[in-house]
Structure formats: C-alpha cells, structure tokens
Amino acid sequence: QKEVEQNSGPLSVPEGAIASLNCTYSDRGSQSFFWYRQYSGKSPELIMFIYSNGDKEDGRFTAQLNKASQYVSLLIRDSQPSDSATYLCAAHTGGFKTIFGAGTRLFVKA
Amino acid sequence: DARVTQTPRHKVTEMGQEVTMRCQPILGHNTVFWYRQTMMQGLELLAYFRNRAPLDDSGMPKDRFSAEMPDATLATLKIQPSEPRDSAVYFCASGLVSGSLGTGQYFGPGTRLTVT
Numbered sequence: 001q002k003e004v005e006q007n008s009g010p011l012s013v014p015e016g017a018i019a020s021l022n023c024t025y026s027d028r029g030s031q032s033f034f035w036y037r038q039y040s041g042k043s044p045e046l047i048m049f050i051y052s053n054g055d056k057e058d059g060r061f062t063a064q065l066n067k068a069s070q071y072v073s074l075l076i077r078d079s080q081p082s083d084s085a086t087y088l089c090a091a092h093t094g095g096f097k098t099i100f101g102a103g104t105r106l107f108v109k110a
Numbered sequence: 111d112a113r114v115t116q117t118p119r120h121k122v123t124e125m126g127q128e129v130t131m132r133c134q135p136i137l138g139h140n141t142v143f144w145y146r147q148t149m150m151q152g153l154e155l156l157a158y159f160r161n162r163a164p165l166d167d168s169g170m171p172k173d174r175f176s177a178e179m180p181d182a183t184l185a186t187l188k189i190q191p192s193e194p195r196d197s198a199v200y201f202c203a204s205g206l207v208s209g210s211l212g213t214g215q216y217f218g219p220g221t222r223l224t225v226t
Contacts, residue, residue, distance in 0.1 A: 088153065097165075102152040
C-alpha cells in the first residue's frame with residue numbers, strides 16, 4: 001500500500017513565526033511532490049511542487065525534499081492568520097497516480 | 111483565469127436514484143482526476159484519465175460508479191444506484207503531465223452530494 005503520512009495536527013503557531021509542516025512517503029518510485037492548501041469548505045489549492053532534492057522557494061513558502069529519507073516538508077515564513085488551513089502533501093507515483101496525505105491543520109494565532 | 115468547473119455544486123437525492131456529476135477541465139490539460147472527500151476518509155482518488163483514456167479506476171466501487179470522458183471538455187462521474195454512504199464532496203481536478211513529471215492538479219469547486 002503506497003502511502004503518504006502527515007501529522008494531523010493541529011499545529012498552532014503565533015503570527016509572524018515559521019510554520020513547519022512535514023510529510024513522509026512510502027513509494028521510492030515517487031518523482032513529483034506537491035503541497036496543497038485547503039480552507040474549510042473549499043477545494044484544495046496547489047501551493048508548490050518539487051522534483052529535486054533540496055529546497056525550492058516561492059515567496060513565503062519553501063518546499064524541501066529529501067528522497068533518501070523519503071521526506072518532504074513545507075516551511076511558511078512570517079505566518080499570517082490567513083494561512084490557517086489544512087495543508088495536504090501529495091506524491092505523484094508511477095502511472096501518474098497521485099497519493100494524498102490526510103493533511104495537517106495549521107492555526108496561526110494573531 | 112482558467113478554472114475547472116463542476117456541476118451541480120450541490121445535490122440531494124434519495125437512495126437508489128442515479129446521480130451524474132459533470133466536470134469541465136482546464137483547456138490544454140491532459141489529465142483529469144475524480145476524488146471523493148469525507149471527514150473520515152480524507153481525499154480518495156476514484157479515477158483518472160490521461161488524454162481522455164481511463165488509466166485507473168481502482169478506487170471506485172465498480173458495481174455502482176462509472177467515469178467517462180466523452181470529449182476533451184467534459185468528464186462525467188455517475189453513481190447508480192446511489193446509497194447514503196456515497197454522501198461526500200466529489201472533486202474533479204485537471205493537470206498537465208509531461209513525461210513522468212506533473213506540475214500539480216487544479217481542483218474544481220466540488221459537488222456536495224447528500225443521499226438520504
């Protein structure tokens with residue numbers, strides 16, 4: 001069973017702090033990794049994707065990938081109350097199938 | 111601003127009735143996905159298509175669910191007969207895959223289905 005694991009949270013951070021969200025995946029054949037944000041009652045929204053080991057930055061967001069450890073993370077700098085949402089990690093496996101984690105709920109306290 | 115559209119947005123039906131959900135993917139995307147989301151199970155992949163061809167529908171209850179893509183602008187998900195346990199939010203998503211790498215999926219607003 002190919003899986004993507006995330007801590008369900010909730011993760012609570014103060015406004016302005018760095019939020020760190022983590023994810024592990026079981027399929028070593030996975031080649032693409034994604035982070036989605038989902039507000040309550042809304043559909044998932046793509047934030048970032050990463051293919052290569054290392055860091056990828058986009059504005060306040062940094063995705064990190066370590067294929068040897070099968071680990072993906074998302075850092076949110078200068079967290080804002082509007083960042084409060086559920087963050088879904090996803091791995092794109094062979095055959096273009098995407099496996100989603102159950103999501104981590106993030107609360108940013110003003 | 112290109113978006114995935116889904117209809118209907120809400121559907122309430124009685125057990126045993128047929129339900130059809132429709133999706134218009136983003137023009138130019140070559141993959142289409144159907145997901146179901148519940149509080150208990152999270153986001154479950156039901157089926158997906160590449161270039162309109164079904165690649166995997168192993169996530170669907172075969173006896174009652176069917177997914178098709180009659181043309182590049184329309185994907186459908188049908189449930190017949192519907193059961194109360196089918197109550198969930200159904201999302202359609204589309205994306206662009208080149209080679210073995212994808213650039214992510216863009217989700218529609220979802221269809222909230224309630225089966226009584």
